[in-house]
Amino acid sequence: MNRFVLSMMLVAFASQSEAAEVSDAKQPNIVLLFADDAGYGDFGFHGSHHFKTPHLDQLAKRGVRLSNFYVSGATCGPSRAGMLTGQYQQRFGYEEINVPGIMSESSKLLGDEMGLPTDLKTMGDHLQAHGYHTGIFGKWHMGVADRYHPLKRGFDEFYGFRGGARSFFAYANPKSTARENLIERNFGNYQEHDGYLTQVLADETCDFIERNQKKPFFAYVSFSAVHAPMEADPQDKDQFFELEGTRRTAAQMMLSMDRACGQIIEKLKDLGLEQDTIVVFTNDNGGPMDRNGSSNYPFSGVKGTQLEGGIRVPGIVAWPGKLPTGTVYERPLTTLDLLPTFVKAGGGDPTLIERLDGVDMMPFLQGKNKERPHQTLHWKMETRAAIRDGDWKLLRFPDRPAQLYNLAEDPAEQNNLAGKHPEKVKTLFQKQFDWELELARPLFMLRRQEEGWSARRTDEFRAPPAADY
Template identity: 75%
Template sequence: MKMIIAMFFVVLGSVAALADTPAKPNIVLLFADDAGYGDFGFHGSHHFKTPHLDKLAKSGIRLSQFYVTGATCGPSRAGMLSGRYQQRFGYEEINVPGIMSPHSKLLDDEMGLPTDIKMMGNYLQDLGYRTAVFGKWHMGVADRYHPLRRGFDEFYGFRGGARSFFAYPDPSRTAHENWMERGFENYQEHEGYLTNVLADETCEFIQRNKDNPFFAYVSFNAVHTPMEADPQDKDTFPHLQGDRRIAAQMMLSMDRACGQIMDKIEKLGLRENTMVVFSNDNGGPMDKNGSSNYPLAGVKATQLEGGIRVPGIISWPGALKADAVYDAPTITLDLIPTFVAAGGGDPAALEGLDGVNLLPYLRGEKSGRPHQTLHWKMETRGAIRHGDWKLLRYPDRPAELFDLAKDPAEQNDLAAVHPELVRELFKKHFAWELELQRPLFMLRRAEEGWSARRATEFRKPPTKDY
C-alpha cells in the first residue's frame, strides 16, 4: 500500500510539473529594410517617431551591439535565415536576382540560397510550428528557391528585393519577381499601401493560428527605396525635407504596422507566450533614402559599424525581463538557436550553425560573451571583431584598427599603435576564411567601386541633428 501511495504522488508530481511547463511560444520576427540605426525613438531619435517599437523595446531587452552578417540585403538575410555565415555556402557578394546580369534571365534564375541549406522555417516546422513569410523574400526568384519550398507553410509577398509600395497598374511592365504573390504563383496586386497590407495579412495569419504555435517572419520593404509614403501621412514631419521627410513617414507607417500586429497578439491573449524580435537587415544607405546611422560611421554596403550594427529587440513577457539592455555583442546568427531553444528543441544538437542560444545570457544564467569573435567578408574587403577590437581590411589601403569600447564611431585608427594586434587579427580572419567556399556570384566592378566610395564618403558619423 505504501508503495502504491508513493507511486501516486510521483505521478501527481509529474502531472503538476507538466502543467507548469509553458506551451511553445509563438514567435514573430519583425524585420525592417534599410532603416537607419539612429532613426528609432529607442535609439534616441528626435526626428523620427516610432512609439510602438519604443513600447516593444520597453517590454523586453534591447540588444545594444546587435549585428548582421552582411552589409547588404540579400547576404544579410541569407546569414540570418540559415544560421550560418553565408560565405560558408558561397552567398557572399551580391543581392539576388543578379544586379550584374540585367539581360541574363538564365543567370538570375541560378542565383539564390542553395537548396541543400536548411532554413529558419525548416527548424521551426520540425518543432511543430506553422510558419509564414510576409513581404520581401530576396533569397532567389526561381521556383526551387520559393519560400513554400524552403520551410514556410504560407507566403504573401514578392520574391525579389524591392518594389513599389503601391499596386502596379500593369504588372507585366515590371519584373515578375516583384509581383505580389500569395502562396505559389498566385499573382495579384494588392490594394492600398503595402506596409499596411503586410500588417493585415500577418494579423489574419495570427488569428487563424491562435490555437497552435506559429512563426511569422514579417519582412517589411520599408524604408527601402522607392521613396513612397502612405498618403495618410502626407502632412507629417513638416520640419523635415526631401527624402528625409519621406523616410520618416515610411518609418511611421512601419511602426504603426508593428503596433497593429502587437495589438492583435494582445487582443487574442497571446502576449505572455509570444516572443517578438525586431531588427533590420543592414545599415541605412543615407544618400539613397535619407536615413541616419547616428552615432555610427558608415552606411549600407560598408563594414563600418553603421553598415553592420543594427537595432535589436527581443521581447517575451512570460520568460524575459522588461526594460533591460544587453550590451555584449550578438548577431542575427543567434536567432535560430534561440528560437529552437524557446520552442523546446535542443540547439546544441543542431549541426553547422554559427550562432548560439541567447536565452541563458539574457536571463543571467550564463556569464561572459556569446561571441568573442565575429567576422564579415565581401570579396577582398573584410572585418573581424575580437573582444572590443575591430580590424577593417581593405583592398586598396592599409588596414584600420579600432577599440569599439572607447570609439564605437571608429574615428581613431590605432593600427600604427598596435601592429602586433593587427597581425594577430589578420591571422584569425585568414583562418576563418580558409573555412569558406568560393563565392557563387561575382560582384560587378562598378558595384565594388561604389561600395569603396561610400566607405570613404561616410567615414564620419552624421550629426545628431541630421
C-alpha cells in the same frame, strides 16, 4: 524489492515526469519584425529627435534592447541568408551580391540560378519540424526560381514578393512587371494589393495570427520599408514638415512601419497571446543614407560597408515573464543567433544542428550566463573583411592599410590605432585568415555596378552624420 531497485525506479519516474513537464510546456509563438535599410539612429529608442517610432519604443520598454547587435552581411541578400540559416553565409558561398535583380547584361546569364542553396535548412524548416505553422509576409529575396520559393523553404504560407524591392503601391500593368516584383499569395497566385504595402503586410500578418492562434506559429514579417523606392503612405502626407526631401519621406515610411508593428503587437494582446509570444524587432543592414535619407548616427559607415554603421543594427527581444523589461544588453550578439534561440524556445536542441554559428540568446539575456556570447565575429565581402574580437575591431581593405579600433572607447571608429598596436593588427589578421580558410568559394562573382560599394573609399563615410538626428 531491494533498496537499489527502488531507487532506480524512483529515478526513472522522476525522469519521466521531467520529460512530461518539458513536453507539456507551451511552445511560445514567435513574431520576427524585420525592417529593410533602416538607419540605426532613426528610432526613438535610439534617441532620434525627428523620426517617430512610438510602438517600437514601447516594445523596447517591455523587452531587452540589444545595443551591440550585428548582421552577418552589410547588404540585404547576404544578411538574410545568414539569418535564415544560422550560419555565416560565406560558409556556403553567399557573400558577393544581392539576388535577384542583377542589372548587367553579362550577369543575366545567371538568371534564376541565383538563390539560397536548396540543401540548406532555414529557420522555417527547423520550426516546422517542431510543430510550428510558419508564414512569411513581405520581401523574400532568396531567389526567384520556383525551387527557391518560400513554400519550399520551410514556410507554410507566403504573402509578398520574391524579389528585393518593389513599389509600395499596386502596379497598374502587372503583366508588364517582372514576376519577382509582383505580389504573390502562396504559390503562383499573383494579385496586386489594395492600399499601401506596409499596411497590407500588417493586415495579412494579423489575419495569419488570428487563424493560427490555437497552435504555435512563426510569423516572419519582412517589411520592405524603408528601402527604396521612397514612397510614403498618403495618410502621413502632413507629417514631418521640419524635414525635407528624401529624409522627410523616410520619416513618413518609418512611421508607417512602426504603426504596422504596433498593429501586430496589439493583435497579440487582443487575442490573449502576448504572454505566450516572443517578439523580435531588427533590421537587415545599415541605412544607405544617400539613397533613402537614413541616419546611422552615432556610427560611421553605411549599407555595404563594414564600418559599424553598415553592420550594427537595432535589436529588441521581448518575451513577457521570461525576459527582463526595459533593460539593455551590451555584449555583441548577431542575427545568426535568432535561429538557435527560436529552436531552443520551441522545444528543440540547437546543438544538434550542424555548422551553426549562432547561439541561444536567452541565457545571456536572462542573466543566467555571464560570459560573452561571442568572443569573435567576422564579416567578409570580396577582398574586404572585418573582425571584432572582444572590443577590438580590424578592417581589412584591398587597396590600403588595415584600420584598427577599440569599439568600447571609440564606437564611431574615428581614431585608427593600427600604428600604435601592430601586434594586435597581426593577431587579428591571422584570426580572420584562419576563419576564411573554412569558407566556400563565392557562388556569384558578379557585382551590381550601380551599387558601387566596393569602389568607394571608407573615408567617405567616416564622420557620423549628426544633421536632423
